[in-house]
Amino acid sequence: MYIDQFLTQFFMRSRFLFISLLLLMAAFSMVSCSSSAKFVISNGANISKYKYVSFGKEQTGDRELDDVMLLVQNEIANTKLQPISLTYAPDDYLGHTLTPHINVKSEKWDGGHTYITITFYDLYTDQSVAVVKSSGIGLSISHDQKLALGAIRKKLQTVFGEKE
Numbered sequence: 001m002y003i004d005q006f007l008t009q010f011f012m013r014s015r016f017l018f019i020s021l022l023l024l025m026a027a028f029s030m031v032s033c034s035s036s037a038k039f040v041i042s043n044g045a046n047i048s049k050y051k052y053v054s055f056g057k058e059q060t061g062d063r064e065l066d067d068v069m070l071l072v073q074n075e076i077a078n079t080k081l082q083p084i085s086l087t088y089a090p091d092d093y094l095g096h097t098l099t100p101h102i103n104v105k106s107e108k109w110d111g112g113h114t115y116i117t118i119t120f121y122d123l124y125t126d127q128s129v130a131v132v133k134s135s136g137i138g139l140s141i142s143h144d145q146k147l148a149l150g151a152i153r154k155k156l157q158t159v160f161g162e163k164e
Contacts, residue, residue, distance in 0.1 A: 038134075079162065114141070119131050
């Protein structure tokens with residue numbers, strides 16, 4: 001009988017400890033993960049006049065981040081901005097086309113951040129029109145990147161609208 005009581009108490013305490021540990025891990029993951037995004041527009045710029053986007057041949061200089069760069073380009077293409085090739089550009093592309101310069105940086109140590117910055121230039125005037133920035137801090141480098149990408153996605157869709 002004594003063994004039964006001991007085992008019952010042991011499993012009850014173990015269950016309590018296990019649930020406490022799970023709650024503590026959940027709270028830690030919520031506190032340590034965050035993302036943010038910011039949009040700044042040039043004084044006097046009319047962002048609504050832009051209908052097209054033309055991508056260049058950008059590279060981060062870090063081959064590990066080129067996949068994130070491509071994902072950022074995909075997020076821009078998933079807005080109402082229509083990707084175009086300058087070789088086969090529509091007649092009204094001048095003055096209505098943005099060209100993005102994308103910068104991705106991931107800090108590669110524990111507790112690092114991922115930063116994504118997109119500077120949009122008017123293709124015709126080569127003037128800076130807008131800057132969209134995001135950052136993410138998560139439990140790993142890939143988690144940081146996913147958080148920063150999610151934040152930039154939301155901000156791009158807010159500014160340029162979702163693709164229909």
